[in-house]
Amino acid sequence: MVQSAKPVQPIWCPGCGDFGVLAAVKKAANELKIPPYQLALVGGIGCSGSIHNFLEVNGIHALHGRLLAQAIGVKLANPQLTVVAAGGDGDGYAIGMGHFIHAFKHNVSLVYLVMNNETYGLTKGQASPTSQIGFEGNIEHPFDSILTSLSIPVPNFIARTFSGDPKTMTAILVEALKFTQDHRGFAFIEDLSPCVTYNDTYKLWREKVQDVSKLDGYDPTDRQVMFRLCQETREKGKIPVGVMHRPSDAEKGEIGLEKALLPDDLGPARADLSIDANLASYTKLIRSVT
Ligand SMILES: Cc1ncc(C[n+]2csc(CCOP(=O)(O)OP(=O)(O)O)c2C)c(N)n1
Ligand code: SF4
Numbered sequence: 001m002v003q004s005a006k007p008v009q010p011i012w013c014p015g016c017g018d019f020g021v022l023a024a025v026k027k028a029a030n031e032l033k034i035p036p037y038q039l040a041l042v043g044g045i046g047c048s049g050s051i052h053n054f055l056e057v058n059g060i061h062a063l064h065g066r067l068l069a070q071a072i073g074v075k076l077a078n079p080q081l082t083v084v085a086a087g088g089d090g091d092g093y094a095i096g097m098g099h100f101i102h103a104f105k106h107n108v109s110l111v112y113l114v115m116n117n118e119t120y121g122l123t124k125g126q127a128s129p130t131s132q133i134g135f136e137g138n139i140e141h142p143f144d145s146i147l148t149s150l151s152i153p154v155p156n157f158i159a160r161t162f163s164g165d166p167k168t169m170t171a172i173l174v175e176a177l178k179f180t181q182d183h184r185g186f187a188f189i190e191d192l193s194p195c196v197t198y199n200d201t202y203k204l205w206r207e208k209v210q211d212v213s214k215l216d217g218y219d220p221t222d223r224q225v226m227f228r229l230c231q232e233t234r235e236k237g238k239i240p241v242g243v244m245h246r247p248s249d250a251e252k253g254e255i256g257l258e259k260a261l262l263p264d265d266l267g268p269a270r271a272d273l274s275i276d277a278n279l280a281s282y283t284k285l286i287r288s289v290t
């Protein structure tokens, strides 16, 4: 559903980590001076996915697990928009997992922001793909989105942030937004965003987060190094946060899929489809089928 109404007050529980994400989106958009009409926010289904209702921007409430498909459609329809897809860990890593993996490969220039609270918040706290063993009877190992994304050899931007550190989160979001505005491809950020009602992990995550940029050998242009650092950090019982992949200068350039498909920057939303402007093409098309 495309939203045109004025923003409303957040409906989140007081203290929900998603407030930190909302504040970071506002600050980053202000810092980059993105006017509301240039920003499109595609929300998933879940507490997190309602974020677009609380900002005066172009907003779409997508189907559960399908926000990336819709966000990609928005960017390809109008590549001049800055596009952010925002949803939960259930939305992105369960029903939406197929779209998640393919988004790295498609490499369309948009920011995908996953608010990971290790639970299905909206439906009252069931286990999600990132839940720890023992949470609500969960007996499966938690999924790690960063290790997965580092294993896909496409020059995407990859990061993990924590709602308890809004300053760093805003700085990383600014970098990710710029990356997509420069048509450099897909930018993925997983934000650790505690659900204070069903899985309050604030205290635990404060103790566990490890800034990867402080680790010996940190090099976000080298996937192998970052995979090893993240894996070692996990084995020590810590959660790696920070920028995990930032393509090297050699990989720079306008390589987002929208550039390959629409080199003139004009998507169908802004193209002149009038008969006069396209008479030669229409004639050619009709002749080819008659
Ligand atoms: C197709 C479909 N399946 C299931 C649901 C029920 N449902 C609504 S939200 C949700 C999960 C929300 O969890 P998450 O994506 O982690 O978001 P959170 O609420 O934690 O922010 C589910 C399973 C649905 N709305 N649509
Ligand atoms: S249920 Fe959890 S995720 Fe949903 S608004 Fe409340 S604290 Fe946030």
Ligand SMILES: [Mg+2]
Binding pocket: 046, 088, 089, 090, 115, 116, 117, 118, 119, 120, 121, 128
């Ligand atoms: Mg969730």
